[in-house]
Amino acid sequence: MDAVIKKLSSKGLRVTPQRVAVLDTVTRLNNHPGTGQIIAFIQKHHPSIATGTVYRILEILVQAGLIRKVRTGDDIMRYDAVLEKHHHLYSSKSERIDDHYDAKLDTLLDAYFKKNAIPGFTVEDIQLQLTGTFSKNKLKRKP
């Protein structure tokens, strides 16, 4: 929780209870929550925070680079509080999205695009979308 406050002020953002709550929520709901999930959680734990405020704060946090928007195959906007470089595993059968870290792969790709530059385009970030099926249930269940 203290870390959340630190993050906010490190970006020069005013630390309000509402912002702390939203950033904390996105961090806790670690499986790429959608706006709906975030608002539901907020309204349960902080009933006094208005939904309009949540929308405004999510936008501010994205602008500040404290969270990221993740696109799903469906049309739901999701957020991600993990800022380290990582890829995403999408289930072709469910809404599940897992993070995937692979430093070796990152190195491989960096090297590849250094050797094989794309004409007219400078690569700044590489992110993989791996679609497939989760064969084992290493489930992260919600309380």
Next chain:
Amino acid sequence: MDAVIKKLSSKGLRVTPQRVAVLDTVTRLNNHPGTGQIIAFIQKHHPSIATGTVYRILEILVQAGLIRKVRTGDDIMRYDAVLEKHHHLYSSKSERIDDHYDAKLDTLLDAYFKKNAIPGFTVEDIQLQLTGTFSKNKLKRKP
């Protein structure tokens, strides 16, 4: 246009003027149009087609595998009528999204994931999201 009819019937879909128009539109608006763009185009060229119908048809075409939803970094749902395997180049400064074909890269990645399987996950499709800047514009040059 005939190709569009062929695609529809090849999937066992009934060929209606509305479906032809929508599939043709997504194909013509080749730069990954959003729902808004598609509906605007349709209403201009086929004013009698209802927007509700467009939504229904887009969903049907996605289910049939004739078009795909594209995951963008921002919050706009876009569609793609290109079915061959390809990756996407995203501008970090604009809404532009280009297709990127790279068979060599695909081979490299397939080999990589064959050797380095992800525990609990079977990869079915690999798609790269390359974010960066377009240094030269093929259509119009900007100083």
Next chain:
DNA sequence: GTATGTGCAAACTTTTTGCACTTCG
């Protein structure tokens, strides 16, 4: 104290849906 942020509710935008009518096969 002041610039900034928030609550609230209304306005907007986008998407879905029920039903009578139409049309493809």
Next chain:
DNA sequence: CGAAGTGCAAAAAGTTTGCACATAC
């Protein structure tokens, strides 16, 4: 002809916004 698709318009869902009040710094 019959099953499937469409138009229409209303409703649901999701998001934005103006303004008076509250608050972080």
